[in-house]
Amino acid sequence: MNKGEELGMETFQFGEEIQSLMAVVQPPEAGNSFTALLELPANQAVKLLHSHEETAPNNLPSSVFPSAENSLETTTSSVVPNSSPNNINLVKQEPIDSDSMHNSSPNPSDPVVSKSTKRKERETNVKSSAKKIKSVTNDDGEELPYVHVRARRGQATDSHSLAERARREKINARMKLLQELVPGCNKISGTAMVLDEIINHVQSLQRQVEFLSMRLAAVHPNIDINLDNIFSAEVIILQSFYLLMCNFTCYAIIHKFLSVSTFIKTYH
Amino acid sequence: MHTSSKLTKEFTKKWLKGLQICCSSKKDMDVLERKKKIKLCADIALASAKNATTSWSIALISEAKKNDENEILVDNLLGPESRFKQQNIIRQMNSCHKRVRSKKILKKSCSISQRMKKMGPPKSNLAAYIAKRLVKKRTQVLQRLVPGGESMDEFSLIKEALDYILSLRVQVDVMRNLANATEVLNQSNSSNVFD
Numbered sequence: 001m002n003k004g005e006e007l008g009m010e011t012f013q014f015g016e017e018i019q020s021l022m023a024v025v026q027p028p029e030a031g032n033s034f035t036a037l038l039e040l041p042a043n044q045a046v047k048l049l050h051s052h053e054e055t056a057p058n059n060l061p062s063s064v065f066p067s068a069e070n071s072l073e074t075t076t077s078s079v080v081p082n083s084s085p086n087n088i089n090l091v092k093q094e095p096i097d098s099d100s101m102h103n104s105s106p107n108p109s110d111p112v113v114s115k116s117t118k119r120k121e122r123e124t125n126v127k128s129s130a131k132k133i134k135s136v137t138n139d140d141g142e143e144l145p146y147v148h149v150r151a152r153r154g155q156a157t158d159s160h161s162l163a164e165r166a167r168r169e170k171i172n173a174r175m176k177l178l179q180e181l182v183p184g185c186n187k188i189s190g191t192a193m194v195l196d197e198i199i200n201h202v203q204s205l206q207r208q209v210e211f212l213s214m215r216l217a218a219v220h221p222n223i224d225i226n227l228d229n230i231f232s233a234e235v236i237i238l239q240s241f242y243l244l245m246c247n248f249t250c251y252a253i254i255h256k257f258l259s260v261s262t263f264i265k266t267y268h
Numbered sequence: 269m270h271t272s273s274k275l276t277k278e279f280t281k282k283w284l285k286g287l288q289i290c291c292s293s294k295k296d297m298d299v300l301e302r303k304k305k306i307k308l309c310a311d312i313a314l315a316s317a318k319n320a321t322t323s324w325s326i327a328l329i330s331e332a333k334k335n336d337e338n339e340i341l342v343d344n345l346l347g348p349e350s351r352f353k354q355q356n357i358i359r360q361m362n363s364c365h366k367r368v369r370s371k372k373i374l375k376k377s378c379s380i381s382q383r384m385k386k387m388g389p390p391k392s393n394l395a396a397y398i399a400k401r402l403v404k405k406r407t408q409v410l411q412r413l414v415p416g417g418e419s420m421d422e423f424s425l426i427k428e429a430l431d432y433i434l435s436l437r438v439q440v441d442v443m444r445n446l447a448n449a450t451e452v453l454n455q456s457n458s459s460n461v462f463d
Contacts, residue, residue: 195406217302
């Protein structure tokens with residue numbers, strides 16, 4: 001629990017934290033140091049960036065729409081991010097994850113699509129738009145999503161910052177999914193705060209598991225939870241009806257009765 | 269949410285099966301031991317209900333296997349066809365631990381060398397720098413929370429955290445329902461006795 005307390009104190013002392021950070025005089029850490037520490041993604045990204053002569057992917061999903069602006073200042077590069085097993089899971093698990101989420105999009109390119117349409121409405125024809133297309137190719141049974149990134153006007157166009165930006169966009173899309181999942185995160189803006197909420201949520205869930213296992217241990221003298229005795233249907237109905245008659249104003253009992261019935265429903 | 273109800277059923281079945289296995293081995297455990305066993309069974313059941321699709325579940329299982337007395341429980345619980353039994357997964361986890369250790373050493377040496385430098389303050393990008401530092405600290409904390417998070421980069425960490433949160437919710441719901449159910453029944457039993 002020391003780490004939890006530590007973090008709790010940290011979140012309430014944001015101001016002091018920021019002051020301490022300003023006091024510590026250090027050069028700004030570019031994304032390069034982070035990627036230097038994690039050798040794998042950087043190596044792969046750089047290696048694949050050098051093999052720029054690879055052919056463009058054949059299949060594009062139908063959500064790709066043509067860009068209206070064709071400025072002379074845009075450059076394109078294709079970046080294959082990260083390692084492939086992660087992305088296979090990414091592509092396959094997106095629909096599973098989003099099934100349980102109300103507002104999230106079933107397609108990884110959908111938040112990008114909505115982002116781009118908003119951007120199109122906002123921008124005039126003078127500026128060039130930054131657009132991203134995620135496409136999946138089937139090369140010998142492997143799925144490698146290609147990310148085409150267009151450089152915005154006035155931004156650096158070397159391969160490192162493009163890869164950096166692609167990575168950041170992906171992470172931001174993921175963070176949006178997380179925001180929808182964790183209650184109360186929708187109104188918060190800023191990655192650090194959202195991460196704070198997520199950490200609190202995970203910690204509270206883990207604490208609830210501990211607490212509930214303690215409750216169960218106290219209730220059951222032997223941990224062989226024999227459900228057949230407990231969950232014979234007539235016994236349940238009679239007992240809970242009896243309880244309701246005695247305690248019809250007691251909402252806790254009603255709530256518990258509901259939980260019993262849900263448990264039976266899910267177990268059988 | 270049909271996937272989560274499927275997960276619920278799987279988890280419940282495996283958890284109760286694991287508890288039965290636990291109970292057959294020892295008798296007369298005190299409350300704390302029972303609590304530990306219950307929690308352990310719940311964690312292993314949750315991870316095995318995922319059937320090796322996520323890396324946090326693999327990490328959880330391999331952690332549980334390190335303890336020798338849990339070995340039998342884990343093997344029985346996982347079942348014969350489970351993909352966890354593949355040796356290469358376990359080998360991958362071992363190599364991940366080595367990578368984690370070398371990363372930690374590298375991080376420590378990097379941070380020390382940076383503190384030694386103490387260059388002049390480039391105030392141009394101070395806000396972005398502070399934001400990055402805050403995010404980095406929080407990702408470190410999240411890495412410690414999610415099982416197996418030490419060996420993940422930022423992107424897959426977020427994905428694993430998503431999945432982990434969903435599964436934890438399922439676990440909490442099932443346990444809470446069972447706890448409420450047994451309390452209700454105990455109450456009604458005791459009140460029946462007194463009538």
